[in-house]
Amino acid sequence: MASSLSSHAGASTAAAPVKVSFKAQMLQAREDAIVEAVNRLLAEKGFDLMTVDEVAAEVGIAKASLYKHFPSKEDLAAAAMVRVLARAKVLLAGLPADAAPIDQLKAVVRWMMRLQLAGEMPSLPSQNSSLRANLMANRAYLDGLLQVSDHIGGWIEAAQANGSLNPALPPLLVLYTVYSRACDPVLEFMKSSGTHSDEEIVEWVVVTCFDGLRQ
Numbered sequence: 001m002a003s004s005l006s007s008h009a010g011a012s013t014a015a016a017p018v019k020v021s022f023k024a025q026m027l028q029a030r031e032d033a034i035v036e037a038v039n040r041l042l043a044e045k046g047f048d049l050m051t052v053d054e055v056a057a058e059v060g061i062a063k064a065s066l067y068k069h070f071p072s073k074e075d076l077a078a079a080a081m082v083r084v085l086a087r088a089k090v091l092l093a094g095l096p097a098d099a100a101p102i103d104q105l106k107a108v109v110r111w112m113m114r115l116q117l118a119g120e121m122p123s124l125p126s127q128n129s130s131l132r133a134n135l136m137a138n139r140a141y142l143d144g145l146l147q148v149s150d151h152i153g154g155w156i157e158a159a160q161a162n163g164s165l166n167p168a169l170p171p172l173l174v175l176y177t178v179y180s181r182a183c184d185p186v187l188e189f190m191k192s193s194g195t196h197s198d199e200e201i202v203e204w205v206v207v208t209c210f211d212g213l214r215q
Contacts, residue, residue, distance in 0.1 A: 031069050031079075033059050039080045042122035047077055047131065074134035078141050080122045084115075085144030092151045101158035102165065102210070105178060108152060109209060110202055112182040117191060117198045121182050152178060165210075181209060 020028075037058035041050045052073050056063040070076045091111050095104055115121040124131065135141050156174045159165040165174060190201045 027069075030059070030061065030065075034061075034066060034069055034076070035079045035083050038076045039083060039120060039122055042077060042080055042124065043116070043119045046123040047073075047125055047128065052076070072134070074131050077122065077124060077131060078134050078138045081124070081135065082138070082140045082144055084122060085141065085148055087115075088148050089144065089151075092148065100164065101155040101162070104155045105152065105159060105165075106206055106210065109178055109181045109206055112178075113184065113187055113202045113205060114198065116182060116184070116187055117201070123183055149175060177209065181205065 034055065037055050038050070041054055041058065050073070052063055052066065055076060056066045059066070070079060088108075088111075091108070095107055099107075112121065153171060153175055156165065156171045156178075160167040160169070160171065160174075184205060186205055187201055190196055190204075191198065
């Protein structure tokens with residue numbers, strides 16, 4: 001009996017949630033604020049023009065305090081990308097499992113473009129050796145990218161198999177085409193005209209992405 005009670009108590013103790021200290025909560029809140037500021041600045045200005053001073057000013061902390069969380073500008077950008085990939089995983093998990101693969105892909109493209117039009121999609125240069133090295137060394141980024149790419153890649157292969165996507169195209173090319181919608185300059189050009197709604201622009205680009213320009 002005593003042994004049974006002891007085991008039950010041990011199980012209850014093991015199941016008890018870990019209490020996070022107030023200090024740890026404050027540090028996490030500050031880190032979240034930093035990443036959100038970086039995300040906005042990367043979307044607005046891009047990596048090359050964004051400065052660490054701007055990020056610190058946006059959050060309202062000293063640059064020295066910011067460096068306690070993220071040692072470099074590259075680390076800041078990596079954290080923003082990890083956050084976007086986390087949002088992408090939530091989106092992918094929430095899409096209806098019984099939808100056609102091509103519709104799943106269109107939903108992902110729409111989400112990316114809406115994020116860009118809302119000023120929430122980080123803009124990173126394709127050619128930057130220090131940034132690339134940092135991203136390749138960031139386990140959270142690589143794991144997130146692999147999970148998202150595998151998920152989307154499965155839909156691409158299924159869509160090619162059922163004929164809704166051109167089976168002659170390399171799946172990797174299709175994947176990069178999907179990802180490129182996250183930084184498509186057409187979106188900003190169309191929005192700057194002020195004559196079309198975001199949803200109109202998104203749908204037009206979805207059509208050109210998947211159906212091309214032919215009548």
